Amino acid sequence: MKCLRKIKNRRIASIVGYASSWISMAMVACVCLLILLVVFINGKSAISIPFLIEEPSASVMDPEAMGGISTPLIGTMILTAVGTAAAFPISLSTAVFMVYYAKKGLAGASIGLATDILAGIPTIVIGLFALAVFTDPAFTFLSTPVQNDGGVVLKAYGKSFLSAGAAMAAMILPFVAKAMYEALSRTPQSHFDGSLALGATKWQTIRKVSIPAARGGIVTGMILGMGRIMGDTAIVWLALGGSLRMTGRQPWHRPENWIDALRNTGSTLTSYIYYTSPVGEGNNLEAAFGASLVLICVIIALNAAAALIGSIGDSKKGWQ
Amino acid sequence: MGEIFVKVENVDVLYKDKPALHDVNIDVSKDAIYSFIGPSGCGKTTLLRSINRMNDEIPGFRLYGKIFVDGNSVYEMKKQKEIRLLRKGIGMIFQRPNLLPKTVMQNMFFPYEEHYHVNKRELAELAGEKLRIVGLADELKGRLHSPAQKLSGGQQQRLCIARALMLDTKLLLLDEPCSSLDPISTYQIEGLLTELKASRTIVIVTHNMEQSRRISDFTAFFHEGRIIEKGSAMQIFSHPTEELTQRYIRGDI
Ligand SMILES: Nc1ncnc2c1ncn2[C@@H]1O[C@H](COP(=O)(O)OP(=O)(O)OP(=O)(O)O)[C@@H](O)[C@H]1O
Ligand SMILES: [Mg+2]
Numbered sequence: 135m136k137c138l139r140k141i142k143n144r145r146i147a148s149i150v151g152y153a154s155s156w157i158s159m160a161m162v163a164c165v166c167l168l169i170l171l172v173v174f175i176n177g178k179s180a181i182s183i184p185f186l187i188e189e190p191s192a193s194v195m196d197p198e199a200m201g202g203i204s205t206p207l208i209g210t211m212i213l214t215a216v217g218t219a220a221a222f223p224i225s226l227s228t229a230v231f232m233v234y235y236a237k238k239g240l241a242g243a244s245i246g247l248a249t250d251i252l253a254g255i256p257t258i259v260i261g262l263f264a265l266a267v268f269t270d271p272a273f274t275f276l277s278t279p280v281q282n283d284g285g286v287v288l289k290a291y292g293k294s295f296l297s298a299g300a301a302m303a304a305m306i307l308p309f310v311a312k313a314m315y316e317a318l319s320r321t322p323q324s325h326f327d328g329s330l331a332l333g334a335t336k337w338q339t340i341r342k343v344s345i346p347a348a349r350g351g352i353v354t355g356m357i358l359g360m361g362r363i364m365g366d367t368a369i370v371w372l373a374l375g376g377s378l379r380m381t382g383r384q385p386w387h388r389p390e391n392w393i394d395a396l397r398n399t400g401s402t403l404t405s406y407i408y409y410t411s412p413v414g415e416g417n418n419l420e421a422a423f424g425a426s427l428v429l430i431c432v433i434i435a436l437n438a439a440a441a442l443i444g445s446i447g448d449s450k451k452g453w454q
Numbered sequence: 455m456g457e458i459f460v461k462v463e464n465v466d467v468l469y470k471d472k473p474a475l476h477d478v479n480i481d482v483s484k485d486a487i488y489s490f491i492g493p494s495g496c497g498k499t500t501l502l503r504s505i506n507r508m509n510d511e512i513p514g515f516r517l518y519g520k521i522f523v524d525g526n527s528v529y530e531m532k533k534q535k536e537i538r539l540l541r542k543g544i545g546m547i548f549q550r551p552n553l554l555p556k557t558v559m560q561n562m563f564f565p566y567e568e569h570y571h572v573n574k575r576e577l578a579e580l581a582g583e584k585l586r587i588v589g590l591a592d593e594l595k596g597r598l599h600s601p602a603q604k605l606s607g608g609q610q611q612r613l614c615i616a617r618a619l620m621l622d623t624k625l626l627l628l629d630e631p632c633s634s635l636d637p638i639s640t641y642q643i644e645g646l647l648t649e650l651k652a653s654r655t656i657v658i659v660t661h662n663m664e665q666s667r668r669i670s671d672f673t674a675f676f677h678e679g680r681i682i683e684k685g686s687a688m689q690i691f692s693h694p695t696e697e698l699t700q701r702y703i704r705g706d707i
Contacts, residue, residue: 324552325554327508330541331541331546331618332621333621342567
C-alpha cells in the first residue's frame with residue numbers, strides 16, 4: 135500500500151513538474167509574441183518606403199509632414215559600429231589575458247571583480263559619467279569645442295557619436311569579455327599543449343590555435359553586445375543627445391564630412407522612439423511604433439546572424 | 455645497452471606541495487622503445503611531460519634533479535627560445551588525436567606556420583614523405599585537402615605522428631596514444647613505432663600491458679611516484695623481482 139502511494143506521489147510530482155515547466159515556457163512565449171504582435175499591429179501602418187528613407191522633419195508631431203527615420207536608423211548603425219570597434223579589441227584582449235595569463239593571480243581576480251561591478255552599473259550612470267568626462271577640454275577630439283566670444287575653448291561639447299560609442303563600449307565590455315572568456319575556456323587543452331609541443335610560443339598558439347577555435351563564440355558574444363548597443367536609450371540620450379537629424383557640416387553623408395559627423399550628434403532609433411512616444415516632445419505614437427518595429431527587425435536579424443554563426447562555429451569545432 | 459639519449463637523474467616533482475615523483479632515475483637508450491607502466495596517478499604522465507618541459511605552465515609545478523636530452527640539461531635552459539628548440543626536436547602524441555579543424559595538409563604544415571621563408575613545394579614534399587612513413591600516403595590519396603577531423607581515429611593519430619615528424623624529431627613521447635583506438639588501429643600504430651625506432655628514441659606511457667610487452671625494449675614500473683622496478687621489458691614481464699610489480703602484472707593493483 136505504502137509503496138503504491140509513493141509511486142503515485144512520484145507520478146503526481148513529475149506531472150506537476152512537467153506541467154509547471156510547460157506553463158512557464160508557454161508564458162514566456164506568450165509575452166514575447168504579445169509584444170511582437172502589439173508592435174507589429176501598431177507599427178505596420180507607419181512603415182513605408184518614404185518612412186525608411188526620409189530624414190525626420192522638424193515637426194514630427196504632424197503625421198502628414200513628419201518625415202521618416204533615415205537618420206535615426208543610420209545613427210543606430212553608426213553608434214553600433216563605433217561601440218563595436220572600441221569594445222572588440224578590449225574585450226578580446228581582456229578575455230585572452232584572463233584565460234591564458236592571469237591564472238589565479240591577483241590581477242585576474244581584480245579584473246574579474248571589476249568586470250562584474252561594471253556589468254551591474256545602470257547604463258544611465260555610465261551615460262552620465264561619459265558626459266562628465268568627455269566634456270573635459272582634453273576630450274575635444276571626441277566631440278566639438280565650446281568656445282567663448284574670444285575663441286578660447288572652455289570645454290568640449292561632450293555629446294557625439296564617438297563619446298556615446300565609447301560609453302557603449304564600456305557598457306558592453308563586461309558581457310562581451312565574459313562571452314569571449316567562456317568561448318576561449320572551452321577550447322581543448324590538448325590542442326594548446328599540442329601546439330606548444332610543436333615548438334610554438336604561447337602567443338603564437340593563442341593566435342593560431344585558440345582564437346580560431348573559439349571564433350564562433352567570440353563572434354556570437356560580440357553580436358550579442360551589438361544588440362545591447364542598439365537597444366540602449368539612456369546612454370544615447372545623455373552622450374549622443376536628442377537632435378533627430380545629423381548635426382555638424384552638411385551634407386553629413388559626403389565622405390569629407392564623415393569624421394565631422396562622428397564628432398557631432400544625431401539620433402538613434404531608440405532616441406527617436408523616446409522622442410516620438412507620448413512622454414517625448416514629438417508625441418506621435420504611430421511613428422514611435424513604426425520605429426520600434428524597424429528596431430526589433432534589425433535586432434532579430436542580428437540574433438539570427440549570431441545563431442547562424444554560432445552553429446557554423448560548432449559544426450566546425452569537433453575538437454573534443 | 456647503447457648510447458643514452460634521455461637521462462633522468464634524481465628527479466622529484468611537486469604540484470604545489472603535493473609530491474608526484476620521488477627520486478626517479480631513468481636512462482633511455484637511443485633508438486629503442488621505453489615504456490612507462492603503472493597504476494593510475496602514479497606519475498607516468500608527469501615524468502613524460504617533464505622531459506620537454508610541458509609542465510612549465512602548470513601553477514605550482516616544481517622539479518628538482520636533472521633531465522638530459524641528447525646531452526643537454528633541460529631544466530638548466532633559461533631562455534624561452536632554447537625551450538622551444540628543445541620542444542621542436544621532440545614529438546609529442548596525446549591520448550586523443552589533437553588535429554586542428556583544418557585540412558590534412560594544413561595540419562602537416564602547422565609546425566612551419568611561422569617559418570615564412572620555407573618553400574611551399576618543399577614543404578609539401580616533406581609532408582608526403584612523412585605521410586608515407588606513417589602509412590597514410592596511399593590511404594589519404596585525394597583527401598589531403600579535406601578536413602583532417604573527418605578521418606578515422608586511428609588515421610588521425612597516425613597523422614598526429616606524421617605531423618610530429620615534420621620537424622627533425624629524434625625523440626617521440628607518447629602518452630597512451632592507443633587508448634581511444636580500436637585493435638586494428640592500435641596494431642598499426644604499434645607496427646609504426648617499431649619501424650620508427652630504427653632512427654628515433656621512443657618513450658611511451660601505456661595502460662595496456664600487452665602492448666608494453668609487445669613493443670618495448672625497456673620498461674619502468676611506477677607506483678605512487680616512485681620507480682619500483684625497471685630494466686629490459688622481457689625481464690620485467692617474465693621475471694619481475696619486486697612483489698608490487700608481480701601484483702601489477704597479474705592485475706591485482
Ligand atoms: N596539473 C596538476 N596539478 C596538480 N596535481 C597534478 C596535476 N597533474 C597531475 N597531478 C597529480 O600528480 C600525480 C601523478 O599524476 P599523473 O597524471 O602523472 O599520473 P599518471 O600516472 O599519468 O596517471 P594516469 O595513468 O591516470 O594517466 C597524481 O596524484 C595527480 O593527481
Ligand atoms: Mg597519465
